[in-house]
Amino acid sequence: xxxxxxxxxxAHRLQEKDxxxxxxxxxxxxxxxxxxxxxxxxxxxxxxxxSVPLSSIYRSLAVLERAGVxxxxxxxxxxxxxxxxEWLMGHHHHLVCIDCGQVExxxxxxxxxxxxxAIVDTIGKEVAFAPRDHAxxxxxxxxxxx
Amino acid sequence: xxxxxxxxxxAHRLQEKDxxxxxxxxxxxxxxxxxxxxxxxxxxxxxxxxSVPLSSIYRSLAVLERAGVxxxxxxxxxxxxxxxxEWLMGHHHHLVCIDCGQVExxxxxxxxxxxxxAIVDTIGKEVAFAPRDHAxxxxxxxxxxx
DNA sequence: GTTCTTATTGAGAACGATAATCAACAAACT
DNA sequence: AGTTTGTTGATTATCGTTCTCAATAAGAAC
Numbered sequence: 001x002x003x004x005x006x007x008x009x010x011a012h013r014l015q016e017k018d019x020x021x022x023x024x025x026x027x028x029x030x031x032x033x034x035x036x037x038x039x040x041x042x043x044x045x046x047x048x049x050x051s052v053p054l055s056s057i058y059r060s061l062a063v064l065e066r067a068g069v070x071x072x073x074x075x076x077x078x079x080x081x082x083x084x085x086e087w088l089m090g091h092h093h094h095l096v097c098i099d100c101g102q103v104e105x106x107x108x109x110x111x112x113x114x115x116x117x118a119i120v121d122t123i124g125k126e127v128a129f130a131p132r133d134h135a136x137x138x139x140x141x142x143x144x145x146x
Numbered sequence: 147x148x149x150x151x152x153x154x155x156x157a158h159r160l161q162e163k164d165x166x167x168x169x170x171x172x173x174x175x176x177x178x179x180x181x182x183x184x185x186x187x188x189x190x191x192x193x194x195x196x197s198v199p200l201s202s203i204y205r206s207l208a209v210l211e212r213a214g215v216x217x218x219x220x221x222x223x224x225x226x227x228x229x230x231x232e233w234l235m236g237h238h239h240h241l242v243c244i245d246c247g248q249v250e251x252x253x254x255x256x257x258x259x260x261x262x263x264a265i266v267d268t269i270g271k272e273v274a275f276a277p278r279d280h281a282x283x284x285x286x287x288x289x290x291x292x
Numbered sequence: 293g294t295t296c297t298t299a300t301t302g303a304g305a306a307c308g309a310t311a312a313t314c315a316a317c318a319a320a321c322t
Numbered sequence: 323a324g325t326t327t328g329t330t331g332a333t334t335a336t337c338g339t340t341c342t343c344a345a346t347a348a349g350a351a352c
Contacts, residue, residue: 020299020348041339053302058339063300074220078310078338095275106273112265119258120284127252128289129241135283138266143274166319166328187310199331204310209329224309224339 006033006088010069017067024052025060029069029084037094037103038073038081075137076101086133093135097142104142152179152234156215163213170198171206175215175230183240183249184219184227221283222247232279239282245291252284 010029014021031044039047041057048057061082064070070082075096081103083089091113095104108116116136124131156175160167177190185193187203198206207228210216216228221242227249229235237259241250254262262282270277 018299022300022348024301055303055340056301059301059341062340072223074222076220077218077226078224080223080339093269095273095277097275098278104275106269108265108269112268115261116265116282119254119261119282122258123239123252123254123284124286127241128292129243129250129284129286130292131241131284131286132244133285135281135285136262136265137281137283138269138275138277139279139281140270140275140277146274146276164328168319168329170330201311201332202330205312205330208311226310 004033006084009088013069014067019063019067024056025064027052028057028060029064032070032082032084035083037105038075038083040079040081042079043081073103075103094137095142096137096139097145098139099141099145102142102144106138108136150179152230155234159215160213165209165213170202171210173198174203174206175210178216178228178230181229183251184221184229186225186227188225189227219249221249240284241288242283242285243288243291244285245287248288248290250288254282 007026007029011021014025027048028044031047032039041054041061044057045052045054052060061070065072065082068085069088071085073081073083073094075081075094079101083105089105090107092105092107095106097103116134120131120134153172153175157167160171173194174190177193178185181193187200187207190203190207191198191200194203207216211218211228214231215234217231219227219229219240221227221240225247229251235251236253238251238253241252243249262280266277266280
């Protein structure tokens, strides 16, 4: 099975952190790499076809998060979804379906992103808060629920 | 205890929905009205001083949400926080502390909000998704965690 | 390759946040 | 006052997630 460029980067990062890229973990990051939005543990359990037990998925997700390979996303009640970290996938935003809860990535034009960053900077200067990142979430109905 | 303007609006809305504004519910919305950001059930339980049992708080929050008086906010792992709905408090955004998880409201200048809406509109036209609302979340360190 | 060390796995129990249940109760309507 | 219907408090159940621990696999050393 050929290693993608993404997987090489991940493998490298994990080595640095003394974390092994086992087959279960590889399956997980591969699945996240193919997804068009953040995925929950049970999403992964389903799409992976239960070849990795749920408890291992949860544990691997925690490990991968600590290693900075994936990042969590909270947008619906009770579930945490994960996606490959920004340094792997690039900065992007999300469409969140208010009906089914599914989350989809969106790219936004560079100039708009620049505007957005300017807005965040402006706000950061006005409040006692040190901004690290920002997230623009668009809530609405996805194509399936519409 | 004098009724604020906000409470009159809430009372009215609840009447329309055939939902009673009992003392427990009044305590909850009052507490949310004073907060400077969304609050979880256990936040409320603490700040209210356990005069309303936790199970009632959860139930009341569900009822108030269904009635459109409050809206949920998901920004940290596992907990749902609630705030008075937009039609009561006005549109605003959030600062989310990546350390302690606390969420704080921010007002943003009208012209910036206009820009933001333009951005959301632009995106909405490009994707198969019907936007209803948007949320700009700024993640960083709050004054206490900084 | 065999051995040694240490991280990782799988299965199940345990946990925390939230929801559901149900008998006791209170508010509005007659 | 009596009836109807919504609400409460206490408890139990549920669901997502984390923990535990014995069994195992991955790298490192020989």
